[in-house]
Amino acid sequence: MDKTTESDKKGDGEDAEHSPITLRRMACVLVIASTPFLNGMMVGWSAVLPKLQEDDRFPVSDEDVTWLVSLMLVVGIGVSPAAGTLAEYLGPRRVMFLAMLPVVGFWLLQACTPYLSLLYVGRTAASVSASMVCTMVQPLIAELCPTRIRGMASTMPEVMSCVGVLLGYVLAYLLPWDVATAVSAAPFLPLSLAILFVPESPYWLVRKKRIDEAERSLRALLGRSVDVTKELDAIRSTTTFKQSKFKNQVKELRERRNAIPVILMLSVFVLRELGGKGPVFNYTVYMFRNAGVQLDAFYCTVFVGVARLASTCVSACTLDLVGRKPLLVGTAVICAVSEGVAGAFLFLEVEGADWVPLVSVIVFVIGYGVGLGPIPWIYLGELLPTPVRSLAAALITFSYSITYFGVSYLFLRVISSLGLGPTMMVFAAANLIIAFLVLCFIPETKGRTLQDMETAFASKIKSQDISVTFEEKASPAKEKVQMDDSRYDNTKGVSSV
Numbered sequence: 001m002d003k004t005t006e007s008d009k010k011g012d013g014e015d016a017e018h019s020p021i022t023l024r025r026m027a028c029v030l031v032i033a034s035t036p037f038l039n040g041m042m043v044g045w046s047a048v049l050p051k052l053q054e055d056d057r058f059p060v061s062d063e064d065v066t067w068l069v070s071l072m073l074v075v076g077i078g079v080s081p082a083a084g085t086l087a088e089y090l091g092p093r094r095v096m097f098l099a100m101l102p103v104v105g106f107w108l109l110q111a112c113t114p115y116l117s118l119l120y121v122g123r124t125a126a127s128v129s130a131s132m133v134c135t136m137v138q139p140l141i142a143e144l145c146p147t148r149i150r151g152m153a154s155t156m157p158e159v160m161s162c163v164g165v166l167l168g169y170v171l172a173y174l175l176p177w178d179v180a181t182a183v184s185a186a187p188f189l190p191l192s193l194a195i196l197f198v199p200e201s202p203y204w205l206v207r208k209k210r211i212d213e214a215e216r217s218l219r220a221l222l223g224r225s226v227d228v229t230k231e232l233d234a235i236r237s238t239t240t241f242k243q244s245k246f247k248n249q250v251k252e253l254r255e256r257r258n259a260i261p262v263i264l265m266l267s268v269f270v271l272r273e274l275g276g277k278g279p280v281f282n283y284t285v286y287m288f289r290n291a292g293v294q295l296d297a298f299y300c301t302v303f304v305g306v307a308r309l310a311s312t313c314v315s316a317c318t319l320d321l322v323g324r325k326p327l328l329v330g331t332a333v334i335c336a337v338s339e340g341v342a343g344a345f346l347f348l349e350v351e352g353a354d355w356v357p358l359v360s361v362i363v364f365v366i367g368y369g370v371g372l373g374p375i376p377w378i379y380l381g382e383l384l385p386t387p388v389r390s391l392a393a394a395l396i397t398f399s400y401s402i403t404y405f406g407v408s409y410l411f412l413r414v415i416s417s418l419g420l421g422p423t424m425m426v427f428a429a430a431n432l433i434i435a436f437l438v439l440c441f442i443p444e445t446k447g448r449t450l451q452d453m454e455t456a457f458a459s460k461i462k463s464q465d466i467s468v469t470f471e472e473k474a475s476p477a478k479e480k481v482q483m484d485d486s487r488y489d490n491t492k493g494v495s496s497v
Contacts, residue, residue: 021146025221028198029145033156034191035096035133038103040161041184042072042130043281044168044305048177055177058116068123070409075127076134076401083135084394088207088249092140092390093200099132100192107185111178135397139389142381143201144221147449151319154381158374159316162309169302203386206235234449252387261383261453262392264442268376269396271434273403275332276339276427277373279411280364281308304365311369323446324375324382325438331371332435338363340428347421372431382445382453 046069053060087095106129109122137157145153171180199221205214214235218228252258281304319327342360350356384392415423445453 020222020226021149022221022223024223025144025146028221029141029153030156031191031194031198032093032096032137032140032144033153034160035100035137035195036157036161037164037187037191038100038126039072039130039134040164040166041168042126042164043161044165044172045181045184047169047172048180051172051177057114060116064116068120070405071120071123072127072130073401073405073408075124076131077398077405079128079131080135080397080401081394083132083397084390086132087136088204088390091200091204092136093195093198095132096136096140097192097195099129100188100195103129103188103192104185107181107188111182111185131397131401135394138377138381139384139393140201140381142450143203144198147447149320150382151324151378151446152316154378155312155316155319155374158369158377159309159312162305162312162369166302166305166309169305173302202232202235203389206232211236249388249391252385253391258385258388258392261385262388262395264437265376265379265383265392266396266399267437268379268434268442269400270403271430271437272372272376273400273407274427275335275372275430275434276407276424277368278404278408279427280361280368304361307362307365308369308373311366312374315370315374319375319378320446323444324378325442325444327371328375329435329439331367331375332431332438334367335364335372336428336431336435338367339424339431343421343424343428345421346424347419372434379442379445382450383442385453386450 049060049065049068053065083095083099090098103126106122106126110119110126113119113122138154141154141157142150168180168184171183174180175183199217200213202214202217202221205211205217211232215228215232218231219226222228222231253262315327338360342357345356380393380396411423418426443453
């Protein structure tokens with residue numbers, strides 16, 4: 001009976017792993033993966049702020065600039081937990097559509113506003129949509145995408161985000177700030193309407209006991225003539241109705257098999273922000289000038305954007321061949337070394353080495369684009385267990401937003417007291433900890449189904465528990481043997497005397 005069960009489970013896993021790749025399925029994944037284009041455009045839009053300050057429509061202070069840049073991070077702190085809960089009630093695909101639909105209006109409000117207060121309103125509303133997208137995109141892609149190309153598909157949101165950043169920089173350079181803002185609205189109406197053609201997550205439908213709808217969702221993804229029974233059974237094996245309720249997800253999160261992968265991913269995301277990602281991308285020009293490197297601000301930001309986009313595309317092409325773990329460990333070390341070298345040169349004030357910080361930042365950007373940037377987001381979709389996926393994604397995004405905002409907000413104050421060199425070395429230490437954490441505790445997910453990843457942590461915990469139980473049961477016997485040996489030695493000692 002046990003052998004038959006194991007064989008059946010193995011068959012289900014193999015069927016899930018070799019799930020068909022259809023044109024409709026790839027189109028749906030591409031639509032969902034394109035939604036972080038909004039996040040990229042929101043970041044790239046900050047390049048228009050110098051032109052906005054020069055406009056006489058309304059006064060914009062340096063303090064306003066700081067808050068306009070940081071609004072997306074501040075809003076994400078409150079929106080991310082709500083997004084996870086809302087997705088559990090309405091469905092992740094439906095919430096994604098509702099978040100994206102009004103984005104066009106938010107951009108046009110910012111472009112046409114006669115008042116600074118309305119600019120804040122439009123920016124805040126767009127930040128709500130961007131934060132909801134950021135919370136839901138990776139889990140939804142992982143649930144819609146076949147295992148064989150999940151790595152490449154999960155990298156696409158980061159690629160689209162980089163495209164958005166670069167386009168925002170270019171529009172800010174070529175056009176007046178209000179025209180650039182209005183043009184930024186153009187892609188989002190067709191993108192939001194395209195989401196309507198994406199079927200709802202079959203995992204969410206199974207959690208809601210809507211089995212017939214889950215089967216129709218799978219048929220829409222895999223094809224009308226394909227037998228989806230095996231795939232549906234694999235989803236049902238790890239999904240229950242209780243998981244759709246918030247209180248039950250909180251209860252499930254206390255289970256070790258669910259808590260361990262969530263804590264690991266939470267640690268990686270927080271450490272990545274402590275590794276200086278925000279300052280490197282948000283204060284690139286300032287860091288170059290602080291280090292004595294004189295570059296045109298526009299060319300500097302565009303060059304960094306191009307380097308990040310190119311390296312992220314390399315990651316998308318190689319991730320399913322090399323695997324997530326070696327790329328993440330390797331790039332975390334590369335980023336740590338680049339920051340450490342720059343920090344050491346700046347701290348020692350080596351003369352004639354102004355080019356070192358420039359090269360170090362470029363190396364960091366490339367390393368970040370290849371692995372340290374996209375792979376944690378991929379793990380967010382692959383490692384989070386089904387019973388707590390929505391809650392855990394919201395919790396991690398919430399912590400990520402707080403850390404990102406805190407590091408970016410305090411960066412200038414920290415380097416004014418510690419100096420840029422020691423601060424860069426602290427960043428390097430955080431990235432080295434990421435490499436150690438991934439190397440020792442996080443498994444490889446390449447070619448493994450979501451069901452395989454859920455059982456991986458459960459099996460490890462079970463084997464540890466069995467080992468501990470066996471040692472506890474064996475310990476009385478060992479003590480008895482040791483006592484017998486001791487008595488024998490004492491007896492032997494007496495007889496020899």
